[in-house]
Amino acid sequence: MKERTTAIERVDARAPDETVIARAAAILRDGGLVAFPTETVYGLGANALDADAVARIFTAKGRPTGNPLIVHVADAASAARFASQWPAVAEQLATRFWPGPLTIVVRRTAAIPDVVTGGGETVGLRVPSHPVALALLRQAGLPIAAPSANRSERVSPTRAEHVQRSLGGRIELILDAGPTPGGLESTVVDVTGSDPVVFRPGPISREALEAAAGCPVSYCVPRRIDGVSRSPGMARRHYAPRARLRLCDGDTAELCRSRTRAGRSVGRIVRHPPATPEIEGVRSVVLPADSVAYAAKLYAALHDLDDAGVDEIVVELPPDRPEWFAIRDRLMRAESKSASDG
Numbered sequence: 438m439k440e441r442t443t444a445i446e447r448v449d450a451r452a453p454d455e456t457v458i459a460r461a462a463a464i465l466r467d468g469g470l471v472a473f474p475t476e477t478v479y480g481l482g483a484n485a486l487d488a489d490a491v492a493r494i495f496t497a498k499g500r501p502t503g504n505p506l507i508v509h510v511a512d513a514a515s516a517a518r519f520a521s522q523w524p525a526v527a528e529q530l531a532t533r534f535w536p537g538p539l540t541i542v543v544r545r546t547a548a549i550p551d552v553v554t555g556g557g558e559t560v561g562l563r564v565p566s567h568p569v570a571l572a573l574l575r576q577a578g579l580p581i582a583a584p585s586a587n588r589s590e591r592v593s594p595t596r597a598e599h600v601q602r603s604l605g606g607r608i609e610l611i612l613d614a615g616p617t618p619g620g621l622e623s624t625v626v627d628v629t630g631s632d633p634v635v636f637r638p639g640p641i642s643r644e645a646l647e648a649a650a651g652c653p654v655s656y657c658v659p660r661r662i663d664g665v666s667r668s669p670g671m672a673r674r675h676y677a678p679r680a681r682l683r684l685c686d687g688d689t690a691e692l693c694r695s696r697t698r699a700g701r702s703v704g705r706i707v708r709h710p711p712a713t714p715e716i717e718g719v720r721s722v723v724l725p726a727d728s729v730a731y732a733a734k735l736y737a738a739l740h741d742l743d744d745a746g747v748d749e750i751v752v753e754l755p756p757d758r759p760e761w762f763a764i765r766d767r768l769m770r771a772e773s774k775s776a777s778d779g
């Protein structure tokens with residue numbers, strides 16, 4: 438693809454400069470690609486109503502065209518305009534969790550081009566809460582299709598540098614507002630059936646969804662219907678660092694030492710306080726014991742260890758408790774992806 442110059446503009450995360458936002462909005466209206474922060478991870482945005490611009494997202498990311506994009510909108514009223522059916526439960530979830538890290542999958546209207554939905558009849562909609570994302574949506578006056586701003590199947594970016602490293606030269610602009618506060622991609626919930634189904638676990642738990650919806654919410658078992666996956670992002674190969682990731686249930690020291698003895702350069706990610714604080718020859722990253730604080734830093738730790746060039750990353754598996762569910766989901770996907778790479 439044609440090499441482009443990627444501009445980077447710093448913006449204040451709380452009070453973004455309107456002239457910078459106006460410039461980003463103009464690029465979107467012209468069919469260009471702008472990476473911007475959300476409260477979860479950085480997104481790679483294009484005008485969702487411009488099929489050519491959206492097609493460029495797939496090229497820039499190397500993303501399979503069957504994997505649908507989330508459409509970001511400024512408010513619930515705009516979301517409902519792109520839905521051919523807006524069930525009561527969608528309204529309840531939107532009222533409770535928007536703006537915020539929840540993507541609601543509904544039946545789409547014809548206004549949403551096929552390229553956005555991977556040809557499917559549903560669309561994922563989300564009102565982000567990050568002030569930069571909201572300012573951009575309002576200034577552009579458009580729905581913005583935006584996947585995470587990383588090359589396909591890699592770890593999502595939580596800092597502008599991560600975006601620059603994977604997509605620099607492929608997109609027009611990166612809005613840099615520093616680290617994203619959440620660090621884990623949004624919860625994706627489908628409301629097209631009788632009861633809601635979680636397609637991707639995330640910051641908003643199933644229990645919280647049930648409380649707001651007043652009905653049972655189940656997890657999607659990844660499967661194919663008529664040859665098309667209902668939730669392509671649930672494919673097991675996803676979210677992987679370049680290094681091989683190994684999960685370790687318990688103290689990581691023994692596994693780290695044996696991998697080092699096998700001649701591999703090893704990094705590790707443990708929770709505070711680590712059972713073994715230092716291991717010779719192993720680069721350790723200690724993350725917070727609290728799941729929300731851990732989520733905010735996990736992807737940056739994976740990016741940092743990848744950049745340090747380690748062959749393997751040993752990660753202490755967090756406990757099997759509801760607050761760690763989404764984090765464990767991402768770690769297990771990353772492990773199975775790197776295992777299949779050999």
Ligand code: TXA
Nearest residue numbers: 477479480505506559560561584585622623668669670
């Ligand atoms: O937090 C987030 O969700 C970030 C920020 C930028 O908003 N976006 C993000 O997008 O993670 P992406 O494309 O990396 O992941 C979107 C997920 C994928 O698993 C995709 O398959 C699923 O949402 N998805 C989107 N639209 C869908 C639809 N209509 N039906 C089923 N799954 C859908």
Ligand code: MG
Nearest residue numbers: 584585586593
């Ligand atoms: Mg992604």
